[in-house]
Each structure stands twice: as structure tokens, then as C-alpha cells.
Amino acid sequence: MNLEFTPKEQAFRAEVREFLRSKLPASIRDKVLAGRELSRDDYVLWQRLMHERGWGGMSWPKSVGGVEWNAIEQYIFEEESSRAGAPRLIPFGIKMVAPVLIAFGTPAQQQRFLPDISSGAAWWCQGYSEPGSGSDLASLRTRAVLEGNEYIVNGQKTWNTLGQFADWIFCLVRTDTKSKPQAGISFLLIDMKSPGITVRPIALLDGGHEVNEIWFENVRVPVENRIGEENRGWTYAKFLLGHERTGIAGVGISKRELERLKHIAREQRGEGGRPLIEDALFAARIARVELDLRALEITNLRVLSAEGVERAPGPNASILKIKGSEILQTISELMMRAAGPWALPFRREAMEAGWQVDPARDGATPEYAATVMSTYLNLRKLSIFGGTNEIQKNIVAQMLGL
């Protein structure tokens, strides 16, 4: 038993740190550390810089141009990136559709799609949920009918994240209405420029534009854009869900945000004019979430270490998702409560780059306080997306034999 990283892992960490120090643009870093929104260009630039360093497909096998980082290396990368204020890598391309392409795609599909994912030239988004199919995803109804060499796709997808930026969408569509729901689904890659696609923003509680509805009206998709076999899409989707476990706990981001929370709690004054971090009740709340995070960090590393040994699916991915989301939600809630009255004036524009406190307009608002409410509201999503935490608990129970 040993909690130290190996010398090789420590050297890798130093390499990541050096890359972040020399290549992460200050303008992007400042936005991330201040909790501001990033633009499409920010995300694309960061993916391109990763690619230029040779790290575009970090977990992919070398045979398709990846670097084959193992789970621990990916963890170290995520931790260092979060600490340094690098943007999160948009997962839909590199972490979601790419592993499916690598496992089930044809060589032609891999050659066509993977290079642009690695370089950031193509932005991918996900077409899974539908208005009537959320947790019960297999009931989805978007229909694809084969006509000659093309599928004709009709239907509606929703909760599509950042599709307004996307060049491509990977979709689950129904190709067989007669068999049981899971057996009639296919996995299609659709060009977002195809005629018949309409993207409409969904207004969210924090005022942001993060998710969309996407309408498909007689959209023609060449049959060579289908992954694997027709009606086997559910298998590929399940593979995808079980595949990406390394970032699921979000330990790196939570560690960074916890430090921000402590910073706010040192700045804000509580009873008697003393810093809020000296308030017994508030300090206990910070300590309690910090403890949970310390434990989760080790739980996460235990899971990642074990994956080298056994790959049997267990309840671990769900445990990491549940606990990771609860912790980051709690931290964002405490930041909002620490800011207290300063969290009340709602300034959506404070999420945008370049926004600064203007005393004539904003009074004595501390700069950090302007974004905490938006972030708190936005992060309620964490326990809902990617399989709600209740669905995750169903999975845990199932894995335990209940």
C-alpha cells in the first residue's frame, strides 16, 4: 500500500505543468479562474494547442494517433489542468464519439473523423435525449428510414449541449419499431450543415445558452455514416457510457473551486466582523465538503488503479458520478451563500469575458460575487445530466444484485 505517485508519474506531472505554464493563454486562464464563460474559439484554440503538443487524442491508442495515456495519467492531466485554469476539454468528440469510432468504426470512418477531432477542427455534439426520452433513453422515437444509400431522419432531440457550435452530431435513432426498444436503435453521425436541421436554444434558469432542441426534418444521412451494424446502436451507446470514467468525479475542478470558496470565506465578514471562515457553522460546512473531497480523491484513485487489474463493470463509475456531482454542487452552493447579499443582484453579463465591477453601476460588489449565483444555478445540472443521480443509484443497486 502506497499513496505516492511513481517517479514516472511525477515526471509526467512536471511535463504537464510545463506545458500548461508555457502554452495556456492567459486570457483563457483568467476567464476559467474567475468562473466566466468561454467562447467557441477559446475551446477550439485549447484543443488545437493540445493537438500541436501531440496530446489531441490523449486516451486513444497510438495506432490511431493517440498518446495512450492510462487512467492515472489522464487523472494527473485533469488535476493539473484544473489547477492551472485550463478549459475543460469538450468531451463529445475526444471522449465520447472517438472511442466509439475506434472500437466499432470502419478504418475509413476513423480516417475521416478522428484527425479533425484531435485537432479541434470539428466540433461534435450529442443527440441522445428526446422530449419523451430522458432517463428512459431506449424509448427514443427519432426515426431513420433507409432509402437506397441514405437514411431519412425525422424527429426531435433535446438537451443538446453546445450544438450551436457543432459541425457534427452523433445520434441515436430508431431504425426498427417492431423489436424491443433497445434492439431497434442505430448510431448515426450527422453533418450539422445537412438541410432539414434546425437548432433552437433552450433558455435556462441562469440565463445562459448552453443547451438546444434540435429538429430533424427529412434529413438525409449517407449510410456510410452509420457506426457498426443497423439496430446495434444501443450496444455502442452503452459502451460509450461505461467508457469514460476518469474525469467523471471532477476532483480537479472541485479542488480548485474549494480553494476559491475558502478565498471568499476569508474575504467576507460574518458575525462580529470576523472572517466567515472563522464562523463555527460555516467553517464546519466547508470542512465537511473538504473531507468528502479528500475521500473522493482517494476513492477515485482506487478505482483508477483497480482498472488496470480488472475491467469488470462495477458500481464504481456511478459512485464517482454521484459523489463528485454532490461535492461540486455543495461547493458552488457555499460560494453563493458565502457571498450572501452580494449574490443577490443578478448580472448575467458578469459571466462574459472582460466584465468588470463598475462602482457607479455595481456599488461595492466584490468581483467574485458577480458570478457565484449563475454558477450555483447552472451546476444544479450536475446531478441531472449524464444519467441522473437517481438512475445512478438504480445502477449501483443492480450491480449489487438487487
Next chain:
Amino acid sequence: MDFELSEEQRQLKETLAGFLAREFPFERLKALKRSGEARDEKLWRGLVELGVPALLVPGEAGGLGFGPVETLALMEACGPSLLLEPVFASAVLATALLSELAGEPSVDRLLAELASGARIATLAHFEPESRFELEAVQARAHEDAGGWRIEGRKSFVLQAGMADVLIVSARLADETLGLFLVPRSAAGVKLIEYRLVDGQSAADVVLSGVQVPAAARVGAHEHASRALEAAISQALAALGAEAVAIMQSLIDATIAYLQTRQQFGQPIGRFQALQHRVADMLIQLEQARSMSVLATMSCRSPDHKERARALAGAKALIGEASRFVGQQAVQLHGGMGMTDELEVSHWFKRLTAIDLWLGDSDTHLKRYIKLMQEEAPTV
């Protein structure tokens, strides 16, 4: 980074767990508790033969010189059996304390006797008013006739009735802490014995004019306090490991019960409310297990503050998890969870005792908070 036990450690754990499953089945524990007997001496002799009391004794004193990870393996193996023998009190806590003071002749002699199973020792440190606070000692030792005279009262002294030697703490004239090896049979030592909620025997030890020779004092100057703190650190990690093993047993038993108990024409494990409760129990267990690992790997860390913070954090989080898992295991067993018949209630009571021992989760959370408030800002 490696979270596995070594081959040797794994064998130690499996050998012990197998031995206890054979020699101390649950029916034997129940019979023992009902009979009012404090222990099963034959079982202790078996543990001695397996080398349990020698595990943590340094090699120079005739032991095996094992450390925190072997302690974790030992406690995880023993935890589910709920044995009443002085494994924790003598082979872990008292031995860890004495090992910190190894090199002193009277200490080395006693360590060798503990290793061979010839004697049993227990720590008589906490007092009626101390609520497990390490520094709150009122017992006093006076220099007298070339030796020491000890006055005071110790509480919750584990397995004092079976111990040959009490390691007694007392304040000296200069208010520093002294440690004394006191034979239980010494004149002026009176035991008021009772059972704890988990069936373990314990006692208040009343010391009235107890005379011991000068050589009975061990750990001169600051050494006694430091050794005590180090031993309590190891004890905290050991209790954490024991609690984790018991929580695992409770969850396994609960799942088995939910799979077999039928109501409304189906196993009650089909009901989502109960499924989610079990998922919550498992999450708390896994988090507690992580803190047990952290505590084990920290308890000899040279960084005093980091060690104290990790151990306080572990005791706090494991205590909370223990309460939740214990209470919910009883709840999900329904009426059967309330009975003395099943292991569930016995494990629940042991977890309850572990949380209170050495200070409950709130006590340790407060320690953790204090250390967190003292840390330097990083942003």
C-alpha cells in the same frame, strides 16, 4: 500508487479471518455475551499461537516489527468477528505505545512478554471528565520513597480485568505527563468493571496511594506525551479499519436480506426506496474506506499537522458513515434488525462504540476545522 495489500499482508488477513470464522463463529459470541463471561481464553491462546500479539512489537524486542498497514489488515480481519479478546487494547494500542518507548529496559522486557503472550497490557489514560481529550489528565504521580506514588481515577480502561499491566498516565510535579507501568495486582489498585455496549469489558481504575518503583516510570520528559500521541494516531487508524470491515459486513448482510425477504409477493430488494438506501450505504462505505487508507498511510507521517488533520478527518468521516450504515442496516432488516438474534445488531453496537471511542465524529470534525482554519491561503 498502490492500494493493495502485499502478498504477505493479504495472507495475514486471510489466515486470521479464516481462523476466527472457524474458532469464533457468531453463535459462540452470542453464547459468550449471554453467559456473562468476559472472554474466551482458548481463542486468545489461538491468536497468540498465530502471532497476533507479536505483530506490532519491534524486532529488537522479539516481535515481528510490523506497521500501520499490517495493523489495518489485522483489524479488517478481526472486525467482523466482534471478538472480545484484547487485540485492540493490548496488541495494538498498548503495544504501539510501548513500541514508541522501545529501548528502555523495562519497556523492552514487557514488549517481549506481550509478544510471547505471557502478559496482557492496557492503557489507563482517559478519565471520567476527559471525554477522550488527550491532555485532560488529573491523576497525579508524586515522587516518594525512591519511587512513585500514584493517585487518581481512570475510566473506560479496555479489558482492564484481563490485563496484567496497566499503563497509567499521571501529572508530575512540573505538570508534564508521566507514564507508569503498574501491575493490576498492585496494592491500591481497584477495578470497577462493567461491560460496554458492544460487549467489551472495561473498567474504571481507582488508584489510591499506589506505590511503584522508580523503574516503573517510562518515557522521560516530553517523550511520554509524544509517544501517547503517536500511539493514539495508530489507534485511530486501527479503529477506522475495523469500522470499515464491519460496515462491509453490514452491507453484505443487508443485501442478502433484501434478496430473500419477501413482501407483497416479491423480494423487498426490488423496491427502489430500499435500493437507493443501499446505494447510499455503499457510497458512504467507499468514502470511509478511502479515509481509512489515508489514516493508515498518514499515522506515521513526520508532518505533525498534516497527520493530525488526516486522522481527525478520517475519524470524523468514518464515524458519520458508521452511524449511517449501522442505523440503515438495522432499518432495512426491519424487526429482525432489532433482535439480538442476527449479527446486524451486534455490528451496529460495535460501530456505535467505535464512533464514541477516542472522541466521536463531531469532536474530530472540530479538530479538523481548527487545523483547516490555521492553514495558509493558497489563492
